[in-house]
Amino acid sequence: MAKQTNPEALAELQSLLRDTAKSAPQRTASIYETVKGLLPDIRELKAKRFTDAEIRDMFAEKGFEISLGTFRQYLQRANREEGVAPTRTTPKPRARIKQASEVTETKPDANAGAKANDTKAAPDANATPKPSELAVAPRAKTGAGAKATGHRLNDADL
Numbered sequence: 001m002a003k004q005t006n007p008e009a010l011a012e013l014q015s016l017l018r019d020t021a022k023s024a025p026q027r028t029a030s031i032y033e034t035v036k037g038l039l040p041d042i043r044e045l046k047a048k049r050f051t052d053a054e055i056r057d058m059f060a061e062k063g064f065e066i067s068l069g070t071f072r073q074y075l076q077r078a079n080r081e082e083g084v085a086p087t088r089t090t091p092k093p094r095a096r097i098k099q100a101s102e103v104t105e106t107k108p109d110a111n112a113g114a115k116a117n118d119t120k121a122a123p124d125a126n127a128t129p130k131p132s133e134l135a136v137a138p139r140a141k142t143g144a145g146a147k148a149t150g151h152r153l154n155d156a157d158l
Contacts (some may be wrong), residue, residue, distance in 0.1 A: 031066050033057075036078040 035042070045055055056071045066074075079085075 031064055031070075032074050032077070034059075034064060034076040035071070037083070039075075039078050041080065042075065 028035070042055055046052075052072055052075070053068055056066060056068050059071070066091055
């Protein structure tokens with residue numbers, strides 16, 4: 001618990017605080033507070049397809065030096081504080097997963113039309129498969145239909 005001091009010291013402290021408040025220069029708003037205050041105008045510019053870099057350049061013209069990354073971070077934080085969900089104008093591209101049927105399809109041979117009775121040659125047993133083919137290769141049988149290989153092998157298993 002704080003001790004109570006004499007009333008004279010309290011009066012002196014009070015007058016010191018009041019004098020300092022009157023004579024101190026008024027502080028300017030931080031760049032974040034400026035961005036937050038101008039958020040409706042910034043949203044309007046973004047709706048008109050202005051980029052973050054263009055808006056940041058407008059700030060720089062008026063003396064508010066800020067990096068593009070910091071400007072974007074301030075926008076995200078201000079939007080989050082106001083409860084506005086971030087929006088993306090175009091969906092984020094997703095990786096396309098190849099289906100097993102796409103991987104196993106073979107390209108037509110250049111000489112395929114030369115002879116009508118030609119059959120396709122068997123794939124080379126020594127050829128290494130492509131990494132994309134390994135990713136979707138069928139798994140080995142497991143369970144009752146597959147023969148389990150243990151840590152001990154005999155000549156009959158080879």
